[in-house]
Amino acid sequence: MTWLLPVTDLKQWDYCPRVVFYAYLMPGLRPLTFKMEAGLAAHEREEKREKRRSGRLYGLPAAERIEDVALQSQRLGLSGRLDLVLRQGDQAWPVDYKLSRRTGIATHFKLQLAAYGLLLEDVWGVTSDRGYLYSIPNRRAEIVRFTTRLRNKAKRTVAEIRDCIESERMPPPTSKRGRCVNCEFRRFCNDIF
Numbered sequence: 001m002t003w004l005l006p007v008t009d010l011k012q013w014d015y016c017p018r019v020v021f022y023a024y025l026m027p028g029l030r031p032l033t034f035k036m037e038a039g040l041a042a043h044e045r046e047e048k049r050e051k052r053r054s055g056r057l058y059g060l061p062a063a064e065r066i067e068d069v070a071l072q073s074q075r076l077g078l079s080g081r082l083d084l085v086l087r088q089g090d091q092a093w094p095v096d097y098k099l100s101r102r103t104g105i106a107t108h109f110k111l112q113l114a115a116y117g118l119l120l121e122d123v124w125g126v127t128s129d130r131g132y133l134y135s136i137p138n139r140r141a142e143i144v145r146f147t148t149r150l151r152n153k154a155k156r157t158v159a160e161i162r163d164c165i166e167s168e169r170m171p172p173p174t175s176k177r178g179r180c181v182n183c184e185f186r187r188f189c190n191d192i193f
């Protein structure tokens with residue numbers, strides 16, 4: 001029986017691999033900052049409002065809405081919890097949320113959604129060819145197509161993270177050093193400053 005990687009780690013890994021590494025190797029270190037708390041509260045409020053809406057928002061008026069879905073797969077080595085899944089026949093589509101107004105979908109959101117799609121296919125035996133990213137401030141859903149390339153990238157990322165944690169080998173830092181400015185792990189990355 002293998003340990004399962006939470007899908008949310010893929011998003012963090014794409015942001016900076018070291019953030020995931022530190023979180024595993026130094027558990028309990030990461031503080032819940034005010035920004036994170038405010039974000040979580042906004043997420044919860046929107047989740048409640050969103051539950052009253054229909055699948056029309058996603059162009060799927062006939063789809064069944066299934067809320068708070070927990071998924072685990074030993075085969076993929078992944079686990080995840082989705083606020084919402086839309087299902088129609090033998091197809092299912094994950095819905096994820098973002099707190100940003102920025103249009104366009106960053107790679108880390110695509111990766112996370114694709115990993116949820118892989119989980120749905122593996123655990124439910126459905127086809128998941130796309131997912132939806134709902135922007136809370138814009139009140140708008142955008143589509144992410146699960147191309148072969150994106151699926152493969154999600155699988156590769158899972159393998160990379162697992163290897164890094166199991167071998168306790170420090171991964172490279174993010175190449176976007178602007179992300180380091182307010183990072184709570186900055187004091188551990190002495191090699192790059």
Ligand code: SF4
Pocket residue numbers: 016017018019173174179180183184185186187189
């Ligand atoms: S300081 Fe920079 S490289 Fe180090 S964990 Fe934070 S974001 Fe990553």
